[in-house]
Amino acid sequence: MARLADIPTCIERGDVRSSQPAREAVSTAFHPVGRRQDASRIARVSLPGRSVALLVRLALLLLTLGLLAAAAQAESEQEQRFPAPEFKGGYTFPETTVPQATSETRQWLDVAALAAALSIASWLAVKRHSRRGLFWLMICCLLYFGFYKKGCLCPIGSIQNVALSLFNSHYALPVTVLIFFGLPLLFALFFGRVFCASVCALGAIQDLVAIKPLTLPRNLTIGLSVIPYAYLALAVLLAATNTGFLICRYDPFIAFFRLTGDAPHLYLGASFLLVGVFIARPYCRFLCPYGVLLGFLSPLSRWHLAITPTSCINCRLCETSCPFDSIHKPNFGLAHEARGAGVRRLGFLFLMLPLLIALCGWVGHRLSVPLSRYNSTVSVAEQVVAERQNPLLEPTLESKTFRSKGVTEGELIRDALAIRARMNIGGWLAGGVVGLVFGLKLLAFSTIRTQKDYEVDKAHCFSCARCCTYCPNDPSCKTDSFSAAMIAQQVGQAAPKPKPTTPALEVAGHV
Amino acid sequence: MNTAPATSTGGSRFEFLRQGLARLVALSLGMLGGMSLFGARRKNTVWQIDPLKCVQCERCATECVLSPSAVKCVQSYPICGYCQLCFGYFQPHAPQLNSAAENQLCPTGAIERLFVEEPYWEYNILEDSCIGCAKCVKACEMFGNASFYLQVRQDLCLNCNQCSIAIKCPAGAWDRVPADQPYKLKHKTAPGNTVGRLKKERPQWLA
Numbered sequence: 001m002a003r004l005a006d007i008p009t010c011i012e013r014g015d016v017r018s019s020q021p022a023r024e025a026v027s028t029a030f031h032p033v034g035r036r037q038d039a040s041r042i043a044r045v046s047l048p049g050r051s052v053a054l055l056v057r058l059a060l061l062l063l064t065l066g067l068l069a070a071a072a073q074a075e076s077e078q079e080q081r082f083p084a085p086e087f088k089g090g091y092t093f094p095e096t097t098v099p100q101a102t103s104e105t106r107q108w109l110d111v112a113a114l115a116a117a118l119s120i121a122s123w124l125a126v127k128r129h130s131r132r133g134l135f136w137l138m139i140c141c142l143l144y145f146g147f148y149k150k151g152c153l154c155p156i157g158s159i160q161n162v163a164l165s166l167f168n169s170h171y172a173l174p175v176t177v178l179i180f181f182g183l184p185l186l187f188a189l190f191f192g193r194v195f196c197a198s199v200c201a202l203g204a205i206q207d208l209v210a211i212k213p214l215t216l217p218r219n220l221t222i223g224l225s226v227i228p229y230a231y232l233a234l235a236v237l238l239a240a241t242n243t244g245f246l247i248c249r250y251d252p253f254i255a256f257f258r259l260t261g262d263a264p265h266l267y268l269g270a271s272f273l274l275v276g277v278f279i280a281r282p283y284c285r286f287l288c289p290y291g292v293l294l295g296f297l298s299p300l301s302r303w304h305l306a307i308t309p310t311s312c313i314n315c316r317l318c319e320t321s322c323p324f325d326s327i328h329k330p331n332f333g334l335a336h337e338a339r340g341a342g343v344r345r346l347g348f349l350f351l352m353l354p355l356l357i358a359l360c361g362w363v364g365h366r367l368s369v370p371l372s373r374y375n376s377t378v379s380v381a382e383q384v385v386a387e388r389q390n391p392l393l394e395p396t397l398e399s400k401t402f403r404s405k406g407v408t409e410g411e412l413i414r415d416a417l418a419i420r421a422r423m424n425i426g427g428w429l430a431g432g433v434v435g436l437v438f439g440l441k442l443l444a445f446s447t448i449r450t451q452k453d454y455e456v457d458k459a460h461c462f463s464c465a466r467c468c469t470y471c472p473n474d475p476s477c478k479t480d481s482f483s484a485a486m487i488a489q490q491v492g493q494a495a496p497k498p499k500p501t502t503p504a505l506e507v508a509g510h511v
Numbered sequence: 512m513n514t515a516p517a518t519s520t521g522g523s524r525f526e527f528l529r530q531g532l533a534r535l536v537a538l539s540l541g542m543l544g545g546m547s548l549f550g551a552r553r554k555n556t557v558w559q560i561d562p563l564k565c566v567q568c569e570r571c572a573t574e575c576v577l578s579p580s581a582v583k584c585v586q587s588y589p590i591c592g593y594c595q596l597c598f599g600y601f602q603p604h605a606p607q608l609n610s611a612a613e614n615q616l617c618p619t620g621a622i623e624r625l626f627v628e629e630p631y632w633e634y635n636i637l638e639d640s641c642i643g644c645a646k647c648v649k650a651c652e653m654f655g656n657a658s659f660y661l662q663v664r665q666d667l668c669l670n671c672n673q674c675s676i677a678i679k680c681p682a683g684a685w686d687r688v689p690a691d692q693p694y695k696l697k698h699k700t701a702p703g704n705t706v707g708r709l710k711k712e713r714p715q716w717l718a
Contacts, residue, residue, distance in 0.1 A: 091627055094633075153672050300536055401682045
């Protein structure tokens with residue numbers, strides 16, 4: 001309205017009659033093509049101009065503005081090829097629907113579910129020694145966190161979110177993710193790995209298929225237990241450089257939880273489950289990076305599940321009960337080796353430690369270049385450079401897209417080199433950590449602690465309470481017919497005797 | 512009550528060390544958590560496509576863990592030209608301008624064409640049929656007002672911690688956005704029908 005009212009007054013006053021841009025403004029005001037630009041121009045015209053100098057300056061300003069606006073209009077016409085329709089029949093634009101994601105409340109509900117499950121698992125494992133309770137809790141958690149929530153988000157994957165947020169300021173870590181990461185660790189610090197016992201969906205699905213677990217030799221177990229450290233280091237390295245989430249990408253069971261997925265994922269999951277029949281929980285023991293963190297904290301726990309509630313009578317019933325080889329057996333009567341030999345071996349291993357760290361760090365450094373290719377920026381930069389060196393090379397979709405974005409090659413290469421430099425430092429660090437772990441494992445392997453009772457290995461025990469059901473001193477063993485059935489199955493009986501009063505002792509008789 | 516009985520003197524020393532270490536770790540964990548909570552009280556995030564970066568490579572249709580993909584085409588009505596000859600709807604050189612299958616560009620017939628008034632036609636996306644292949648988006652960007660664009664439909668998306676499409680996106684158009692603003696709508700980002708992309712080269716089949 002203002003524009004129509006202002007223009008006639010300007011013309012009447014004769015201020016702008018001779019001004020070229022003013023005339024142009026008037027003409028465009030009656031032929032609205034680019035609405036926004038016109039409004040700005042006419043607002044300028046309606047300014048009162050008293051002195052000639054001011055008028056001239058204004059006219060010059062208007063001229064430049066007009067030219068700019070015309071250019072902008074030409075550009076906007078190029079973008080908006082067809083004018084907005086002018087409907088006569090009172091047509092209203094339909095709304096573009098925006099269905100919302102899961103609400104914040106639901107996510108807090110998940111956090112509450114996690115906390116509740118961990119609390120119940122702690123109570124069942126530490127206080128009740130109830131394998132049956134843990135089993136049903138495990139099924140519930142598998143159904144909820146696995147199949148209902150489709151396996152995302154889990155504490156295992158949240159390691160990477162934490163790493164990404166620590167090393168990249170642009171990513172803000174959501175509070176719920178932080179709690180998902182921290183809560184199982186906190187529980188591990190007080191009650192042991194109760195998260196593994198029955199809350200983790202990945203553990204649960206493997207626990208169900210562990211039908212015929214074999215006892216692995218100790219050196220093999222120790223050797224394989226270096227892999228989770230390497231996997232964790234690699235995952236943190238890739239997450240910290242914003243390359244990708246390795247753990248989530250190669251989550252073996254995610255295809256089962258989603259009930260959809262590509263063939264490699266399905267084969268991976270199926271093979272893990274197949275191996276899991278004979279080697280109980282292969283992912284948890286020899287791959288899971290979150291298990292590394294839990295294993296750090298669990299040995300410090302004050303109230304960890306213990307096999308014997310009072311004192312061990314060395315009945316040897318629990319000896320084979322653990323499918324995960326996490327029971328320290330008593331080692332009476334071991335001949336002490338000569339002191340000199342032991343000291344020499346330990347000294348050699350301690351001396352080897354820095355060498356091992358340096359060697360593994362160097363390997364990490366060497367691997368950083370191939371690893372950096374998983375980063376999209378680096379891979380595009382390499383492709384662009386390769387295409388410039390060899391013009392016959394067929395351009396990929398990525399390189400074509402890069403060229404259409406208007407970023408110079410120099411900027412891209414600078415970014416890629418920065419990522420590669422970070423990857424290099426990260427490679428040294430990650431390799432060094434793996435080397436340190438490897439050295440410490442060697443040290444642990446070469447020493448044997450005197451062990452009097454059957455005790456759980458707190459770092460590796462999943463608190464599944466299988467062993468508790470075997471202990472004749474355990475009150476839960478006598479009352480729990482489920483435990484009796486399990487012992488019967490383990491020993492090879494077809495079915496438990498009806499109403500077993502002291503099943504463990506009965507089994508002892510069979511053995 | 513269930514801790515192993517500390518029988519020997521060495522055990523009690525070990526126990527003392529263990530408890531001290533446990534308290535130290537608990538304290539540091541608490542401090543870390545508190546600091547992170549204090550510094551990072553942020554909303555949850557979901558995945559979304561920036562339509563101004565998208566290059567319509569068709570990978571959204573194939574890389575999603577869901578089948579069909581959670582990525583769908585959306586129509587921005589205020590930007591749409593309501594053209595009678597919609598390049599997003601019709602095949603190039605369509606024999607006739609009607610809704611017969613051989614005239615349509617969409618491989619699943621997921622676009623609905625309704626007559627509004629002469630000469631304007633309304634185009635709606637039928638999301639149940641849409642597979643997010645972006646063929647219509649590409650054509651609309653090249654020859655039309657670019658009112659079609661891809662968006663992740665948050666009711667379908669599983670919100671994987673690592674989106675499998677985001678890894679494969681050649682344009683870096685995927686990013687995490689706050690869950691309370693889960694869409695990047697074109698007509699919201701810049702009102703006044705002026706949002707669109709800069710011109711692109713014409714495709715070979717038209718030259």
